[in-house]
Amino acid sequence: MHFVLRRLGFYLLAFWVSITLNFLLPRFMPGDPVSRMFARSQSRMTPEQILQLRQLFGVDDRPLWQQYLDYLGNVFTGEMGVSISRFPTPVVEVIAGQIGWTLLLGGTALLIAVVVGNLLGILAAWRRGGFLDSMLPPVLVFVGSFPYFWLAMGALYLFGVSFGWFPLRHAFSAGSSPAWTGEFVSDVALHLVLPAVTIVVVSIGGWMLAMRNTMIATNAEDYIVMAEAKGLRPGRIMFRYAARNAMLPAVTSFGMSLGFVVGGALLTEVVFAYPGVGYQLLAAVQGLDYPLMQGIFLTITAAVLIVNFLVDIVYVRLDPRVRVS
Amino acid sequence: MSVTESTSASLGAPSGVGSRPTPNARPDLASDASPPPGPAGRPAPRRGLLRSLFRNRKATVGVGILLLFGALALLAPLLAPGDPMVITDAGSQAPSAEHLLGTTAKGQDVLALTLWGARSSLAVGLLVGLAATLVGVTVGLAAAYFGKVTDDFLSLVTNVFLLLPGLPLLVVLAAFLPPGTGTVIVVLIVTGWAGAARVLRSLALSIRAKDFVAAATVTGEGPGWIMFREILPNMASIVMSTFLGVVIFGIGSQAGLEFLGLGDISVVSWGTNLYWASNDGALMVGAWWAFLPSGLCIALVAFALALLNYAVDEVTNPRLRVPRRRRAGVRAPGGGTAVSGAAEAVTGPAGANGHGAAPVLEVRDLTVEYRSENRTVVGADRVSFTIGEGEVFGLAGESGCGKSTVAHAIMRLLREPAVITGGSVRFCGRDVLAMPDDELRSHRWRDVAMVFQSAMNSLNPVMTIGDQIVDVFTTHERVSRTEARRRAGDLLELVKIERSRLRAYPHQLSGGMRQRVVIAMAVALRPRLLIMDEPTTALDVVVQQEIMSQIADLRRELGFAVLFITHDMSLMIELSDRMAVMYGGRFVESAPAATILAEPRHPYTRALMNAFPPLTGPRTELRGLAEGVRFTGIGDLVEVAGGHWVAPHDEPHDQEVPA
Numbered sequence: 001m002h003f004v005l006r007r008l009g010f011y012l013l014a015f016w017v018s019i020t021l022n023f024l025l026p027r028f029m030p031g032d033p034v035s036r037m038f039a040r041s042q043s044r045m046t047p048e049q050i051l052q053l054r055q056l057f058g059v060d061d062r063p064l065w066q067q068y069l070d071y072l073g074n075v076f077t078g079e080m081g082v083s084i085s086r087f088p089t090p091v092v093e094v095i096a097g098q099i100g101w102t103l104l105l106g107g108t109a110l111l112i113a114v115v116v117g118n119l120l121g122i123l124a125a126w127r128r129g130g131f132l133d134s135m136l137p138p139v140l141v142f143v144g145s146f147p148y149f150w151l152a153m154g155a156l157y158l159f160g161v162s163f164g165w166f167p168l169r170h171a172f173s174a175g176s177s178p179a180w181t182g183e184f185v186s187d188v189a190l191h192l193v194l195p196a197v198t199i200v201v202v203s204i205g206g207w208m209l210a211m212r213n214t215m216i217a218t219n220a221e222d223y224i225v226m227a228e229a230k231g232l233r234p235g236r237i238m239f240r241y242a243a244r245n246a247m248l249p250a251v252t253s254f255g256m257s258l259g260f261v262v263g264g265a266l267l268t269e270v271v272f273a274y275p276g277v278g279y280q281l282l283a284a285v286q287g288l289d290y291p292l293m294q295g296i297f298l299t300i301t302a303a304v305l306i307v308n309f310l311v312d313i314v315y316v317r318l319d320p321r322v323r324v325s
Numbered sequence: 326m327s328v329t330e331s332t333s334a335s336l337g338a339p340s341g342v343g344s345r346p347t348p349n350a351r352p353d354l355a356s357d358a359s360p361p362p363g364p365a366g367r368p369a370p371r372r373g374l375l376r377s378l379f380r381n382r383k384a385t386v387g388v389g390i391l392l393l394f395g396a397l398a399l400l401a402p403l404l405a406p407g408d409p410m411v412i413t414d415a416g417s418q419a420p421s422a423e424h425l426l427g428t429t430a431k432g433q434d435v436l437a438l439t440l441w442g443a444r445s446s447l448a449v450g451l452l453v454g455l456a457a458t459l460v461g462v463t464v465g466l467a468a469a470y471f472g473k474v475t476d477d478f479l480s481l482v483t484n485v486f487l488l489l490p491g492l493p494l495l496v497v498l499a500a501f502l503p504p505g506t507g508t509v510i511v512v513l514i515v516t517g518w519a520g521a522a523r524v525l526r527s528l529a530l531s532i533r534a535k536d537f538v539a540a541a542t543v544t545g546e547g548p549g550w551i552m553f554r555e556i557l558p559n560m561a562s563i564v565m566s567t568f569l570g571v572v573i574f575g576i577g578s579q580a581g582l583e584f585l586g587l588g589d590i591s592v593v594s595w596g597t598n599l600y601w602a603s604n605d606g607a608l609m610v611g612a613w614w615a616f617l618p619s620g621l622c623i624a625l626v627a628f629a630l631a632l633l634n635y636a637v638d639e640v641t642n643p644r645l646r647v648p649r650r651r652r653a654g655v656r657a658p659g660g661g662t663a664v665s666g667a668a669e670a671v672t673g674p675a676g677a678n679g680h681g682a683a684p685v686l687e688v689r690d691l692t693v694e695y696r697s698e699n700r701t702v703v704g705a706d707r708v709s710f711t712i713g714e715g716e717v718f719g720l721a722g723e724s725g726c727g728k729s730t731v732a733h734a735i736m737r738l739l740r741e742p743a744v745i746t747g748g749s750v751r752f753c754g755r756d757v758l759a760m761p762d763d764e765l766r767s768h769r770w771r772d773v774a775m776v777f778q779s780a781m782n783s784l785n786p787v788m789t790i791g792d793q794i795v796d797v798f799t800t801h802e803r804v805s806r807t808e809a810r811r812r813a814g815d816l817l818e819l820v821k822i823e824r825s826r827l828r829a830y831p832h833q834l835s836g837g838m839r840q841r842v843v844i845a846m847a848v849a850l851r852p853r854l855l856i857m858d859e860p861t862t863a864l865d866v867v868v869q870q871e872i873m874s875q876i877a878d879l880r881r882e883l884g885f886a887v888l889f890i891t892h893d894m895s896l897m898i899e900l901s902d903r904m905a906v907m908y909g910g911r912f913v914e915s916a917p918a919a920t921i922l923a924e925p926r927h928p929y930t931r932a933l934m935n936a937f938p939p940l941t942g943p944r945t946e947l948r949g950l951a952e953g954v955r956f957t958g959i960g961d962l963v964e965v966a967g968g969h970w971v972a973p974h975d976e977p978h979d980q981e982v983p984a
Contacts, residue, residue: 014485021494025501128741141635145573145627147580150599150620157608216644222782229736229777230846231769232800240796241785248787256487263492267581271603281493282585285500297497304490320787320830 003322007312011305018301022294023071026057027064037084037288049082053291056081080295085287091295095277099299101171102276106265108192109199110258117204118250121211122243125219126234137212140205148264152198152271159194166194169273195272199264210253214246221245251315255308262300377640384636390629394622398443409437409593417612427614430605438598439618445594446576446623449506453513453575458568460514461521466552468522469529480526486519495578499587509588513575520574521567528563532556562641569634573627580623595619684711685854685886686735686773690748693730693910697742704730704743706910707961712854717880717887719901719918721894721933727910728890729778732858735888736773737765753853771801774847775856776840783843784831790817790842791827797849816845820875837868841875848879856888861896873900894934898922903968906930911959916969926971929956 038053045053055062055070062070074080080091124132143151160168167173172187218224219242227241266278273279277296284292316322378384397404406425413432420427426435468479495512502508532538533556541555557564582588583596586604590597598619602608607615639645693705705727712718720728733739735750737757750757752772760768777783785793791813798809814824820841831839840860847855857876861869873896880887891897897904898918905915906929914927925931962970 010481010484011488013481014488017485018489022497025497138632141631142624142628145631146620146624147577147584147599149581149584150616150623153599153603153608153616154620157611157613161608161611213638213645220644222777222779223785225733225738225740226775226777226783226843227785227796229738229769229775230797230800231766231771232796233766236796236800240788244787245785259488259490259492262490263495263581266492266496267584270585281496285496285585285587290500293497293500297493300490300493305488308488318787321832 003316004313007309011309015302015305018298019072019075020068022075022298023068025294026290037290044087045082049088052079053081056291056294075298080298081291083284083289083292085283085289085292091291094280094292095295095299098275098277098280099303101274102265102269102278104171104188105192105195105199105269105274105276106262109196109203109265110261112196113200113203113261114207114254116200117207118211118247120204121208121213122215122238122246124208124212125215125246126238126242128216133212137205137209140208144202144205146202147267148198148202149267149271151202152195152268155194155198156271167191171275191274195268195274198268199261202264203261206257207250211246211250214249215242218242218246248315248319251311251318255311258304258307262304378633378636381636381640383632383639387629387632387636390625391633394443394447394626394629397440398447401440401444405437405440406434407437409433409441417607417610417615419612420614426618427612429601429615430607430610430612431601435598435614435618438593439595439622441593442595442598442619443622445506445592446579446596447626449510449513449579449594450572450576450626452510453517453579454568454572456510456514457517457571457575458521458564460518461525461567461571462557462564464518464522465525466529466556468526469533470548470552470556476526479522483519483522483526486516487523489516491516491578492581495582496585496587499582504587505589506592506594509579509582512582513578516578517571517574521571524563524567525560528560529556532559562637566634566637569630569637573630573634576623576626595623684751685714685716685753686712686888687751688731688735688748689751691731691734691745691750692747693727693734693739694744694746695742696744703910705734707748708907708910708912709748710905710912710915712886712888714853715880715884715886716903717889717901719897719904720888720890720907721892721897721904722907723892723933726907728907729858730910731907732775732856732888732890735856736769736775738775767801770797770847770852771850772852773854773856774850774852775858776843776847776860778859778862781831781836781839784839786831789828789830790834791829794827794842794846794849797846801850812849816849817842819848819879820845836864837871840864840868840872844872844876844879848883848885851883852885854886854888856890858890859892862891892933906933908956909959911972912962912970913956913959913972913974914970915962916971920966920969926965926969927974 037057038050055067056074078092082088083091083094086094120132120136124130124136127133146154156168159165167190171191172178172184173191176184176187178184223245224237224242227237232241265276266281268274269276269278270282277300281293281296283289284296411433413428415424415428416430416432418424418428418432424434424436426439428434429438464479464483468476468483495516498512498515499508502512529552538551538555541551546555579588579594580596580599583590583594584599584603586600588594588596588600590600596619599616602612602616602619605612605615607613688711689709691705691708692703695702695704708727708731710718720731722728730739730743733743734745735757737745737750737760739745745758752768755768757765757768784790791810794813794816795806795809798804798812799806804812810827814827817824817826822838822841822845826834826838831842834842844860860876861872864872876887877900879885889897889901898921901918903916904918904921905912906921906927907913908929914921914925914930921930922934925934956974960973962972965971
C-alpha cells in the first residue's frame with residue numbers, strides 16, 4: 001500500500017510538471033507564437049473567448065503567480081479554451097471525440113505486440129540456438145529500425161494503393177455512421193488492420209528481445225536448476241518458474257516504453273489520416289491551434305501516467321516481495 | 326571463481342597478492358562455484374571490450390554499414406549528381422540512367438537528395454547522441470556519487486522526464502520554438518537524456534559500492550577524480566550502448582519531427598525528404614522511389630547501430646550469445662570412456678564401504694568438460710566412486726575443484742558449456758546418462774534429490790513454499806491438490822516449521838528456515854540418495870548446527886544415502902562414513918573418514934585439513950592452502966591400505982610450489 005501511494009505521489013508530481021511546462025512554454029518561448037495565432041483568428045472570436053485564451057497563454061497583465069493559479073484551476077476543471085482549427089468547438093470536446101479512436105488503435109496494437117512479443121521471447125530463450133533464438137531477433141531488429149511512419153507509408157502503398165486490399169485512410173468508410181452493427185464494426189476492423197499491424201511489426205522486436213534477455217538471465221538462476229532437479233515438466237518450469245519471474249522487469253519496462261508507443265501511434269495516425277488525437281495534434285500544429293495542442297499533450301500525458309499507475313498496481317500483485325514491504 | 330579459471334591457473338593460493346582484492350579469492354571463504362561459469366563479477370576492461378567487438382560479427386557488420394554511410398555523407402558533394410535543390414520540370418520520373426533514383430514531384434534528383442540528406446541526419450543524430458549521453462553521464466554519476474538529497478532530486482527529475490511521452494512533448498516544444506535544425510537538436514537532447522541518466526545512475530551506484538571506490542575515497546581523492554577516473558572507466562560498455570541507443574533515438578525522432586513538418590523544411594535531410602514525398606502525394610501517384618531511399622537509409626543506419634549495441638551486450642554478457650544447438654549436459658558424440666586404471670579404484674573403495682550392501686550410486690570415470698570457443702577445461706577428470714545403501718559419502722575440496730560439477734552431473738543438471746564427455750553414472754544399476762527425457766524426469770527427485778548451496782536462491786521468489794512443495798507431489802504422483810497440500814504440511818512439520826507457513830513466500834522466511842524448507846522438499850518423495858551441495862555454507866554457525874542435526878534425524882528416520890559436499894573438513898569427518906578429497910577435477914585421496922582424520926596421506930589432504938583450526942584443544946599454527954600448494958598431473962588412485970586410496974605423490978615438500 002505504501003508503495004502504491006508513493007507511486008501515486010510520483011505520478012501526480014509528473015503531471016504537475018507537465019502542466020507547468022504547458023504554462024511556461026507560451027510565456028517564455030521566443031518568437032511569440034501566440035500573437036501569430038491571435039492575428040490569424042481573432043476576428044472570429046467573441047470577446048469572452050479572446051479573454052480566456054489570453055489568460056491561458058499569458059497575454060495578460062496580471063502577475064505570474066496569479067496566472068499560474070488560474071491556469072491550474074482551469075486545467076483541473078477542464079477549461080482549456082476553444083480550438084482554433086475547429087472553431088468554435090471547445091478543446092475538451094474535440095479531444096473527447098477522438099481519443100476513443102486512439103485508444104482503439106493503440107490499445108489493440110500494444111496488446112498484440114506485448115503478448116506475442118513476450119511469448120516469442122520466452123520461447124527463444126527456452127530453446128537457445130533454435131530458430132526463434134537465432135533467426136528471428138536480427139529480422140525483428142531490422143524491421144524495428146524503420147521509422148513507424150515510413151513503414152506505415154510502405155504498407156499503405158503496397159496493401160492499400162497497389163493491391164487495394166485495405167482502405168487507405170480514416171477509421172471507417174465515408175458515408176457510414178457509427179453504430180453497433182456488424183457491418184460498421186467489420187468496417188472499423190478493416191480500417192484498423194494496416195495501422196495496427198504497422199505498430200505491431202515495428203514494436204514487437206523490442207518486446208521480444210527484452211524478454212529473451214531477461215529470460216536468459218532468469219534461466220541461470222538456482223531456482224530454475226532446482227525446478228529441473230525436481231523433475232518438473234518443461235512447460236511448467238518455463239512458465240511458472242522462469243517466465244513468471246522474468247515477467248517482472250518486463251512489466252516495469254512496459255510502463256516506461258508506453259510513451260514511445262504512443263509516439264509511434266501518433267505518426268501512424270498521421271499517415272493513415274486515422275482520426276485519433278495524433279492526427280489531430282498534427283492538424284493543431286499546422287493550424288497554429290495552440291490550445292488544442294496543449295490540451296492533447298496534457299491528455300496524452302495523463303493517459304500515460306494513469307496506465308503507468310495501473311501497471312504499478314499490477315506489479316504489486318505480481319511480486320510478493322513488493323506487496324509485503 | 327569459476328571452474329574454468331581455477332583449474333587452469335590460480336588454484337590454491339590467492340594469486341593476486343598485492344592487487345585489489347577480488348571476490349572469492351580465498352578458498353576457505355568462497356562458496357563453490359556451480360556451473361556454468363558465469364561472467365566475472367568485475368566489468369571487462371575497456372581494451373578488452375574493443376578487441377572483443379572487433380571479433381564480433383554483428384559489430385563488424387554494424388561498423389561497416391556506419392562507415393559506409395559516413396563516407397557517403399562526407400563525399401556527398403563529389404558523389405551527388407548535381408545540386409539537390411535544383412527544381413526542374415522533369416518531375417516524378419521513375420529511376421533511369423539519367424536519374425538513378427528518379428526525381429521528386431518538383432523534379433529534384435532523389436539520389437542527390439538522399440546523399441545530401443545523410444549529412445544532416447547523421448550529424449544531428451551524432452550531436453544529439455553525444456550531448457544527451459554527456460548530460461546523462463553527468464546526471465547519473467552525480468546522483469550516484471553524491472547520493473542522499475542530490476540523488477533523490479536528480480532521480481525524480483530523470484524519472485519525470487522519462488515518463489512524459491516523448492513525441493507529443495517534442496511536437497509541443499518544436500511548435501513553440503522557432504523552426505530550424507537547432508531547435509530540433511535542442512528538443513531531442515531535452516527529451517533524450519533521461520533514459521541515459523537512469524541506466525547510468527543505477528550502474529554507477531553499483532560500482533560506487535565496490536571496494537576500489539571506497540579505497541580511492543579513503544585515500545582522499547576528490548569527487549571529480551572518483552567519478553570520472555574511478556567509476557566512469559568501469560561503465561564503458563554501458564555508456565557506449567546508451568550512446569548508441571540515443572543516436573538511434575535521435576535519428577528516428579528527427580525524421581519523425583521533420584516528417585510532421587516541424588523541422589526546417591528547407592534543409593535537405595532524410596526526414597524532410599520524406600516530408601516532401603508525403604506532401605507531394607508521391608504514394609498516391611505510385612512514385613515509390615521518392616520515399617524508399619531515405620527511409621531505407623534511416624532503417625539501415627538504425628539497424629547498424631542496433632547491431633553494434635547488441636554486440637556490446639553480447640561481449641559484456643556472453644550468455645546472450647546464441648549457442649550452437651546442442652543438448653547440454655549429455656555425452657558428446659565420440660566422447661568415449663577414458664581409459665584409465667581408476668576403474669580398479671571403483672571396486673576398491675566400494676568394496677570397503679563397510680556396509681556390504683549393493684551400491685545406490687556408482688560413478689565410473691566420470692569426465693566433464695567445459696567447452697568454450699577458445700579452450701576446453703576439464704571440470705571433472707575420470708572421477709570414480711560408489712555410495713552404498715544408507716551410506717554418507719563426503720566429497721571435500723576447495724572452491725572450483727569440481728565437487729559441484731560432479732553433483733550436477735549425477736543428476737544430469739549440467740548446462741552449456743559443460744558436457745559429460747566420458748564415464749558412466751549408474752543408479753541402482755540403471756544408466757542415468759542413457760535415460761530418455763521422460764524417464765530422467767521421473768528419476769529426478771524420486772530417486773535422487775538435491776539440496777543446493779543457497780536456499781535463498783533455490784526457491785522461486787514468486788511462489789509460496791506450499792505451492793513449490795505441492796509441485797513435487799503433483800508432478801510425480803497422482804494426487805489431488807488437497808492431498809498434496811496436506812502432505813506438504815506434514816513435510817514442514819517434519820522439519821519443525823508450522824504448517825501455516827505453507828502460504829509464506831521465500832523472502833518471508835529466515836535463511837535457516839528456507840534451507841529447512843528445501844530439505845523438506847528434498848525428502849518429499851523419500852529418495853534413496855540425497856545430494857547435499859554445501860547445504861550450510863550461507864548460514865551462521867548456530868543455524869548450521871541445527872540444520873545438520875535435523876539432517877541426521879531425517880536420515881535416521883528415512884534411511885537415505887547421502888552425497889555430502891563441503892569444504893569444511895571437520896564437519897565432513899564428523900558426518901561421513903567414507904570420504905574423498907578432490908583437487909583440480911581429480912580425486913587425490915579416498916578412505917573411511919576416520920582413516921583420513923588419523924592418517925591423511927596426500928599432501929593436499931593434509932593442507933586442506935590444516936586450513937581449519939580445531940575448535941578445541943591447544944592453539945596450533947595454521948598451515949593451510951595459503952602456502953600455495955599446487956599439483957598438476959595427478960595420477961590414478963592406488964590402494965595403500967585396506968580401503969585407503971591415494972593418488973601417487975612425492976613427499977610433501979618436493980611438491981609444494983611457493984606462491
